Amino acid sequence: xxxxxxxxxxxxLLVVYGLYNFSARYFREVxxxxxxxxxxxxxxxxxxxxxxxxxGLTGFIIGFVLALQxxxxxxxxxxxxxxxxxxxxxxxxxxxxxxxGLICAGKIGSGIGAELGSMKxxxxxxxxxxxxxxxxxxxxxxxxxxxxxxxxxxIIYADTIALFGGFTALNxxxxxxxxxxxxxxxxALSFDDIIPSTIKxxxxxxxxxxxxxxxxxxxxxxxxxxxxxxxxxxxxxxxLVIILDMVAVQLTMIIY
Amino acid sequence: MDNNKNTLPAPSSGIETVIxxxxxxxxxxxxxxxxxxxxxxxxxxxxxxxxxxxxxxxxTLKCIVGLMMPDSGKVRVLRNNVPDLDYYELQxxxxxxxxxxxxxxxxxxxxxxxxxxxxxxxxxxxxxxxVESRVREALSDVGLEDSIDKMPSELSGGMRKRxxxxxxxxxxxxxxxxxxxxxxxxxxxxxxxxxxxxKMQSKFKVTSVIVTHDMECARLTANRIVVLKKGVFTAxxxxxxxxxxxxxxxxxxxx
Numbered sequence: 001x002x003x004x005x006x007x008x009x010x011x012x013l014l015v016v017y018g019l020y021n022f023s024a025r026y027f028r029e030v031x032x033x034x035x036x037x038x039x040x041x042x043x044x045x046x047x048x049x050x051x052x053x054x055x056g057l058t059g060f061i062i063g064f065v066l067a068l069q070x071x072x073x074x075x076x077x078x079x080x081x082x083x084x085x086x087x088x089x090x091x092x093x094x095x096x097x098x099x100x101g102l103i104c105a106g107k108i109g110s111g112i113g114a115e116l117g118s119m120k121x122x123x124x125x126x127x128x129x130x131x132x133x134x135x136x137x138x139x140x141x142x143x144x145x146x147x148x149x150x151x152x153x154x155i156i157y158a159d160t161i162a163l164f165g166g167f168t169a170l171n172x173x174x175x176x177x178x179x180x181x182x183x184x185x186x187x188a189l190s191f192d193d194i195i196p197s198t199i200k201x202x203x204x205x206x207x208x209x210x211x212x213x214x215x216x217x218x219x220x221x222x223x224x225x226x227x228x229x230x231x232x233x234x235x236x237x238x239x240l241v242i243i244l245d246m247v248a249v250q251l252t253m254i255i256y
Numbered sequence: 257m258d259n260n261k262n263t264l265p266a267p268s269s270g271i272e273t274v275i276x277x278x279x280x281x282x283x284x285x286x287x288x289x290x291x292x293x294x295x296x297x298x299x300x301x302x303x304x305x306x307x308x309x310x311x312x313x314x315x316t317l318k319c320i321v322g323l324m325m326p327d328s329g330k331v332r333v334l335r336n337n338v339p340d341l342d343y344y345e346l347q348x349x350x351x352x353x354x355x356x357x358x359x360x361x362x363x364x365x366x367x368x369x370x371x372x373x374x375x376x377x378x379x380x381x382x383x384x385x386x387v388e389s390r391v392r393e394a395l396s397d398v399g400l401e402d403s404i405d406k407m408p409s410e411l412s413g414g415m416r417k418r419x420x421x422x423x424x425x426x427x428x429x430x431x432x433x434x435x436x437x438x439x440x441x442x443x444x445x446x447x448x449x450x451x452x453x454x455k456m457q458s459k460f461k462v463t464s465v466i467v468t469h470d471m472e473c474a475r476l477t478a479n480r481i482v483v484l485k486k487g488v489f490t491a492x493x494x495x496x497x498x499x500x501x502x503x504x505x506x507x508x509x510x511x
Contacts, residue, residue, distance in 0.1 A: 115365075118364070119363075119364070122359055122361060122364070123357045123358070123359055123361040124361050124362070124363055124364065126323055126357065126361065127355070127357055127361035127363075127420075128363075129323060129350075130321050130323060130350050130353070130354075130355040131350070131374070131375045131378075131423075131424075131427075132347040132348070132350040132351045132375075132378075132379060133374075133375070133378055134347075
């Protein structure tokens with residue numbers, strides 16, 4: 001046990017140090033010209049548009065199941081009318097951002113890790129370097145920027161779909177109308193719920209892009225390193241989403 | 257570029273030396289890969305570097321283009337000492353040096369057209385029709401004009417290497433570095449690639465350094481051959497001279 005613990009700690013500290021350096025390099029390069037607008041917009045499309053289906057479907061199911069689970073329990077206390085309030089607050093504050101963040105960590109984080117890892121293994125990153133193009137700027141800065149800006153949009157989209165999922169369940173099983181449902185939802189939500197939970201999603205996006213890019217860009221030469229990069233990206237990105245969420249909740253409670 | 261602070265004086269000999277390696281040393285993972293490499297490469301010549309796997313051939317090429325930095329020694333390329341250059345000076349130098357990777361290293365997410373346009377649009381401010389004509393000309397040089405809209409995954413190994421060659425030559429470099437350009441290809445395709453290197457050599461008059469195990473490629477393309485053994489260049493000469501070498505290690509490549 002003693003021999004394993006120092007190695008584990010050493011590896012952990014090395015990853016944290018590597019991520020810190022990678023992050024610092026991102027901020028050094030992101031504001032420096034030339035700007036890779038075309039590639040950044042291509043990444044917006046890759047990351048945003050191609051995730052809409054999965055994120056939307058998951059959001060709908062979450063909202064639907066949340067309402068479905070709540071109906072029998074709250075109907076015992078005659079509190080079915082509180083379900084839209086409960087769903088909206090839990091989805092907007094916590095469930096929507098975290099579940100969508102975890103899905104994005106799996107889909108987008110692993111995708112970036114595997115793509116950059118395979119580019120590293122097949123010498124495409126070196127080829128970019130020797131063709132006098134900065135591969136960090138072209139591959140990493142564009143991806144981290146895209147995840148930072150697109151994941152909040154995906155999360156807002158998932159929250160909206162989840163609220164519709166909740167309505168669908170309530171409408172089917174209790175006959176609640178769309179107007180009543182959404183008027184209850186909007187009167188339950190305040191900016192104190194929406195703003196902190198939206199701000200934290202930018203950090204989720206940044207963490208997912210950072211970890212995926214770091215693992216892929218620093219993959220070793222063997223082909224197995226592509227799989228490792230994808231796998232480790234998911235693990236670290238998911239962990240960071242949870243940790244960032246915990247920190248965000250603490251900060252929100254202090255501020256509000 | 258020649259006016260920067262790291263510019264070194266030109267050699268005084270009659271033929272211009274474009275690459276000069278002096279006492280080059282490089283250690284990787286505790287193994288001394290390059291022990292004491294000294295080599296002059298002259299303008300317009302095609303030099304072949306022979307050596308067993310792991311002898312440091314590719315590391316030598318990577319030191320020339322700054323993908324790896326030597327532990328000690330000088331790497332003068334077009335009168336610049338590579339280890340002394342800052343990032344922007346190195347980028348400037350790299351525009352004048354082409355590098356062909358073993359795998360071709362085509363960008364998988366881009367079509368052949370986009371692969372060829374990539375270096376062109378980034379380094380030369382050209383109108384779109386000029387870019388298009390340069391891309392078509394480069395593809396026609398390697399005999400693959402029909403593949404312009406294909407993705408790299410749709411190409412064979414030989415085609416990928418030819419496209420890699422076209423992508424590098426499109427910027428008209430002064431020096432070409434080839435890292436095992438015929439590895440993994442059948443003999444007929446290997447010969448095609450070697451002939452293509454010769455054709456490009458006569459068209460663009462570039463200085464070429466080719467790392468290879470393929471003796472047919474060496475026979476066809478070499479003006480001069482050097483042999484790298486355990487991190488040191490041990491033999492030098494023309495193909496026919498080395499073929500008759502007294503050194504059993506050198507002769508081993510020709511048998």
